Amino acid sequence: MELLNIKGIGEKTLEKLNSLGIYSIMDILNFLPKKYLDFTNVSKPEDILEGEYSLLKVNIIKVYPKQYSKNKVCYIKADCLCEQANISLLWFNMPFMEYSLKCGEYLVWGQVSFENNKYTLINPNISEISNKYKLKDVKPIYPLKGKLGEVSYRKIVENCLNTVISENLFSNEFDLEKIYRNIHFPKTFDEVENGQNNLAVYELAEQLLCYKTLRKIQKTKKIICDYPRIVDNILPYKLTESQQKALCDIINDLQSGRAMNRFVLGDVGSGKTIVAHLAMYMLYQKGFQSVLLAPTEILAMQHYHSFNKVFESLNIRTALLTSSISNEQKGEILKNLENGEINMLFATHSCVQDCVRFANLKLAVIDEAHKFGVKQKADLLAKGDGVHCISMSATPLPRSFAMTAFGDLKISKLYKAQSRTSNIKTYPLRSNKIDSMFKYFANKTKGGSQIIIVCPRVVDSGLEDIYSVKSVYKTVCSKYFDQKQVGLLYGGMKNADKDKVINDFYSGNIKLLVSTTVIEVGIDIPSVDTIAVLGADRFGIATLHQLRGRVGRDGREAECYLHCASYTIPDRIKQMKEIDDGVLLSELDSQARGFGDLIGFNQSGKNSFDRYIVKITLDMIEKAKTIVEKVELNQIDKTLLKKLLNKYDYYQDIVLN
Numbered sequence: 001m002e003l004l005n006i007k008g009i010g011e012k013t014l015e016k017l018n019s020l021g022i023y024s025i026m027d028i029l030n031f032l033p034k035k036y037l038d039f040t041n042v043s044k045p046e047d048i049l050e051g052e053y054s055l056l057k058v059n060i061i062k063v064y065p066k067q068y069s070k071n072k073v074c075y076i077k078a079d080c081l082c083e084q085a086n087i088s089l090l091w092f093n094m095p096f097m098e099y100s101l102k103c104g105e106y107l108v109w110g111q112v113s114f115e116n117n118k119y120t121l122i123n124p125n126i127s128e129i130s131n132k133y134k135l136k137d138v139k140p141i142y143p144l145k146g147k148l149g150e151v152s153y154r155k156i157v158e159n160c161l162n163t164v165i166s167e168n169l170f171s172n173e174f175d176l177e178k179i180y181r182n183i184h185f186p187k188t189f190d191e192v193e194n195g196q197n198n199l200a201v202y203e204l205a206e207q208l209l210c211y212k213t214l215r216k217i218q219k220t221k222k223i224i225c226d227y228p229r230i231v232d233n234i235l236p237y238k239l240t241e242s243q244q245k246a247l248c249d250i251i252n253d254l255q256s257g258r259a260m261n262r263f264v265l266g267d268v269g270s271g272k273t274i275v276a277h278l279a280m281y282m283l284y285q286k287g288f289q290s291v292l293l294a295p296t297e298i299l300a301m302q303h304y305h306s307f308n309k310v311f312e313s314l315n316i317r318t319a320l321l322t323s324s325i326s327n328e329q330k331g332e333i334l335k336n337l338e339n340g341e342i343n344m345l346f347a348t349h350s351c352v353q354d355c356v357r358f359a360n361l362k363l364a365v366i367d368e369a370h371k372f373g374v375k376q377k378a379d380l381l382a383k384g385d386g387v388h389c390i391s392m393s394a395t396p397l398p399r400s401f402a403m404t405a406f407g408d409l410k411i412s413k414l415y416k417a418q419s420r421t422s423n424i425k426t427y428p429l430r431s432n433k434i435d436s437m438f439k440y441f442a443n444k445t446k447g448g449s450q451i452i453i454v455c456p457r458v459v460d461s462g463l464e465d466i467y468s469v470k471s472v473y474k475t476v477c478s479k480y481f482d483q484k485q486v487g488l489l490y491g492g493m494k495n496a497d498k499d500k501v502i503n504d505f506y507s508g509n510i511k512l513l514v515s516t517t518v519i520e521v522g523i524d525i526p527s528v529d530t531i532a533v534l535g536a537d538r539f540g541i542a543t544l545h546q547l548r549g550r551v552g553r554d555g556r557e558a559e560c561y562l563h564c565a566s567y568t569i570p571d572r573i574k575q576m577k578e579i580d581d582g583v584l585l586s587e588l589d590s591q592a593r594g595f596g597d598l599i600g601f602n603q604s605g606k607n608s609f610d611r612y613i614v615k616i617t618l619d620m621i622e623k624a625k626t627i628v629e630k631v632e633l634n635q636i637d638k639t640l641l642k643k644l645l646n647k648y649d650y651y652q653d654i655v656l657n
Helices: 011-019 025-029 150-161 176-184 189-214 230-234 241-254 272-285 297-314 327-338 374-381 398-403 431-446 469-479 495-507 541-548 571-578 582-593 618-629 638-647 649-653
Strands: 035-039 053-063 074-082 085-092 104-115 118-122 125-128 137-141 261-266 289-293 318-321 344-347 361-366 388-393 410-414 424-430 450-454 486-489 512-515 528-533 558-564
Touching (some): 189 638, 230 272, 230 297, 241 410, 272 297, 297 318, 297 344, 361 374, 431 469, 431 528, 541 571, 558 571
Parallel strands (some): 289 344, 450 512, 450 528
Antiparallel strands (some): 035 137, 053 104
16 A cells, blocks of 8 residues: 555655655554653653653633743733642743633643742643543654654554554564554553564564575585694794684584584684684595685684695685785686686685686685675675584674574684783773873883874874874874874775785884774784774774784783773773773673664675664564574465565675674
8 A cells, every 4th residue: 555545644744754754554564653741641740850851730710811921922822720729821922822722621741840839831742632642652763864753753654553564574483563552552561561572573583584585595505624734844833723613613613514603702802713724624635615705804804814834735725805916817717716726715705706717616704794795695605515614703792692593503612821811901091181192102112112093094083082194193293203103004095005005014114004994804913902993982893803913912011092982981991991801891781782783784884773762682683583493485475475575675685604
């Protein structure tokens, strides 16, 4: 049914609805209130608190004619009784109230003040007792942006609810009509919570079903692998117990006969890289190709050089494929990949392109997996038959935990070596200490330290509390450092310029690197022992924890300064000062925020769950997953399934496992 067929919607109203992003009946039902006002409890005079909002049942006994203040502001006054208490009602700049008000019983809602021995409500909401829409039950407040009135919109919602809701993919599990009535016309806050929780689970189930459609588990031939003997022969150190277990998990997956989809979850310094490289080596021993996908050129290069350093004596044929290599080099790599002369490829997004073909790809390793979309992952796995997948993240924070609930992920957790547990000291910093910090850094570099300063922007925004790399670079070069010792790094630079800065930093020619969060992953320089994040209160805990992991990577004492422009230091900054364990930080963060801003992200940061007033919890995700596991894709109405995939077209780019 079209919106124009709904009572109360004409051409002009339709235009206003469209401007709010509403084009269908389901759009109206899914346009959720931004908050709710509680009109279920009428206050008695003895319960009234000055300065608080109250709902009162009053009897208007006198309405005064229109009057004017000394400043010639029009106002309407009414005297009323609330039981035996005298109350005054005042409306400023609302002359029509003189003719709207009559003596009798009303409900009024507003902020109460106490003046001249009586309570006064200024510009209160008022409703006749018989009005079923105003000041009754729990009132939803919609983000209508002044396009439509609340009462008019609620009437439209009610008319939509009276139509048949035919788009229920899980009719055995959800009564959508009841859910929407609880959300839009609740009698109590329990109904609000129940409705919002159930609708959130339904939407999660929709996304999971979409995921299930895109990501089908393939059956594949069993690959019998032994624990790699090379571990004892080549590695200059012993693997930790958790690394050994992760390798055994991977071996079991390869022997299962089903395409592996394993998430290697580990904090900074836990040793995910060598686990991934050993998995690639095991597939090489069986005659298969592997690819490692990284989100940045810096990280791809680091993996490439790290692998070749450890396995150089084995003559494994490896290649590095990024956007900065020449067309001639790329052509040679693509040719050798397709004919099987390259055993392992280390690459950025370039390897997802159609022109990249493998002879017998069997393993895909995706590092910093939360930075890639489902579509990118699916396209990569489609480049071989029954390709196994290992996803990794160095950020074991709520985002990662929530995402493991999507699909068929199995988890291997890695733990840091004992020597890396407490070598980084974290200090919150206020704006008035920035100058002192720069002077301290200048002295520190004279002793051989290398330092990173991270800024939230590339150029100034006009706001005093937001630092840009260009302005900070200019400041430190003019006041504190020799310009030759300072490097500038941000994503928009030419690749050749970025490579030069990074190489100079690696070689020690650059002592201070001023950068954006482009260095969040990929910088692994032992002599970097200090990092400062300017505007840290503008970053999430995942990014801050990851940035902190850039320093002290060889176990040396290191320092992390988190600058806060706000007067009050946020709880997450305080937690980071006391806690170096990413898993524990994740648990604390998820308790505080739930998973609402972690699920449903596309690359631009849009979040479909922001409109809920309830937090998305892991229990809700698990409930949705249980529901979807019962669904047989071949039994779903094809039209509805196609509509679902179109609805979540952005899902192709969701930041997900």
